[in-house]
Amino acid sequence: MPPQFEHSTAEWQALDAAHHLHPFTDFQALAKKGTRVIERGEGVWLWDTDGQRIFDAMSGLWCVNVGYGQQALIDAATEQLRRLPFYNSFFQTTTPPAIALSHKLAQISPPQFNHVFYGSSGSESNDTVVRMVRRHWDILGQPQRQTIISRFNAYHGSTMAGASLGGMKDMHAQGGLPIPGIVHIDQPSFALHGRPGESREAFGLRAARWLEDKVAEVGADKVAAFIGEPVQGAGGVIIPPETYWPEIQRICDRHGILLVSDEVICGFGRTGHWFGCERFGFRPDLMTFAKGVTSGYIPLGGVMVGDRVAKVLIEQGGEFSHGYTYSGHPVACAVALANIDLIEREGLVQRVHDDTGPYLAQRFAELLAHPLVGEAETCGMLGALRLVRRKAEGDAPAQPFDAALGVGMVCRGHCFDNGLVMRAVGDRMVVAPPLVMTRELIDELMTRIVRCLDLSWADLQQRGWV
Numbered sequence: 001m002p003p004q005f006e007h008s009t010a011e012w013q014a015l016d017a018a019h020h021l022h023p024f025t026d027f028q029a030l031a032k033k034g035t036r037v038i039e040r041g042e043g044v045w046l047w048d049t050d051g052q053r054i055f056d057a058m059s060g061l062w063c064v065n066v067g068y069g070q071q072a073l074i075d076a077a078t079e080q081l082r083r084l085p086f087y088n089s090f091f092q093t094t095t096p097p098a099i100a101l102s103h104k105l106a107q108i109s110p111p112q113f114n115h116v117f118y119g120s121s122g123s124e125s126n127d128t129v130v131r132m133v134r135r136h137w138d139i140l141g142q143p144q145r146q147t148i149i150s151r152f153n154a155y156h157g158s159t160m161a162g163a164s165l166g167g168m169k170d171m172h173a174q175g176g177l178p179i180p181g182i183v184h185i186d187q188p189s190f191a192l193h194g195r196p197g198e199s200r201e202a203f204g205l206r207a208a209r210w211l212e213d214k215v216a217e218v219g220a221d222k223v224a225a226f227i228g229e230p231v232q233g234a235g236g237v238i239i240p241p242e243t244y245w246p247e248i249q250r251i252c253d254r255h256g257i258l259l260v261s262d263e264v265i266c267g268f269g270r271t272g273h274w275f276g277c278e279r280f281g282f283r284p285d286l287m288t289f290a291k292g293v294t295s296g297y298i299p300l301g302g303v304m305v306g307d308r309v310a311k312v313l314i315e316q317g318g319e320f321s322h323g324y325t326y327s328g329h330p331v332a333c334a335v336a337l338a339n340i341d342l343i344e345r346e347g348l349v350q351r352v353h354d355d356t357g358p359y360l361a362q363r364f365a366e367l368l369a370h371p372l373v374g375e376a377e378t379c380g381m382l383g384a385l386r387l388v389r390r391k392a393e394g395d396a397p398a399q400p401f402d403a404a405l406g407v408g409m410v411c412r413g414h415c416f417d418n419g420l421v422m423r424a425v426g427d428r429m430v431v432a433p434p435l436v437m438t439r440e441l442i443d444e445l446m447t448r449i450v451r452c453l454d455l456s457w458a459d460l461q462q463r464g465w466v
């Protein structure tokens, strides 16, 4: 290890507390507690500076789709760094990796996608969407079509536009958000909004029609686009009923509204399809991506631009005044190509679709036997458990925990102490393991989850919460 990385955990924590402001963090509280310093990864495993081995059931932050330590990605980065570490794509130039990746993305995306606009993150890509869809309508002589409809509890990033598109109320409470022209409808969460006796399918249609209501309220001629994650990720892995997306598609088609799929989490195999829109049977005009495109080995994001929009921008648009220094970064594009090549060679999308996805679903369903688990759902390599105070019995619905207690954080604490990374979202415990998971690793994950649920149950009994 290079000498500048040789410190004890306590030294690292002191330096971190002194100089590093972490995202989405209470700085003072973290400085008191001390961070966990992760120093190495291999496959689905991480090691911290105390030498503890940790099962990373979150793929880093929903991104390390091919797992850690893949030599092909390391070699692609090294080779490109040596040959040409940077050149831009602004002034009538580009680089071979940016061209080759654009070609590859057009091949693996649904057929309407033949063009890509790059950024370095999901947030930047969603900012691009806001500017691009408004520009699209301007060019077509409909400048009043400015409003973008999104959903509460969505996560689309943390820039001004990304956080505005997102529907996180805590984020809107800081910094004067949302920016004008972005409005929200409720999310298709059956747990939150389903009615007693209503089927999931009927709920899916009802939830989609909230879009129709919002379009009527805003005025169809003022709506530029609707954006959604196929499965809401950071919002707690909210898997919509099968009826939801096809109905959303019909409503967008009826009113000529552009449909945007945020594929930052769902893209690149996570749902057992290359893109989440393919899993849920809809046909977006634009798709944003990031995370899994490089498996997080290096930052890259972008927007797949469907022919409907690309044709307008290219043939009638003139200069589109937008872009980033690192749009089409050659090293990032080279790593993305190696990543996609690896996903293809190893058949990871098919593996999730045919084998590990159904197996994870089966093993998750078994967790319903646990006294703490009121719901267990999966979609490909995404999974969510809802922790409940008392399970549903006969006609009596499940009793949730008081949200103020923060039951998820209690469970997350036990995961943290027992070598398992799971994410807590309110009373939902979520996983998004790497796509290289095998049945054996799913069994190992389940053993760890059950142990942490048992510890949480005992802890909650002691606290008198159950």
Ligand code: PXG
Residues within 6 Å of the ligand: 061, 120, 121, 122, 123, 124, 126, 155, 156, 157, 158, 162, 229, 233, 234, 262, 263, 264, 265, 290, 291, 301, 423
């Ligand atoms: N869209 C979606 C659907 C995301 O999940 C973004 C956009 C923004 O991407 P960038 O690359 O700008 O972060 C995301 C990011 C969490 C968590 O705690 C989730 C994300 C980011 C950070 C934390 O679940 N998703």
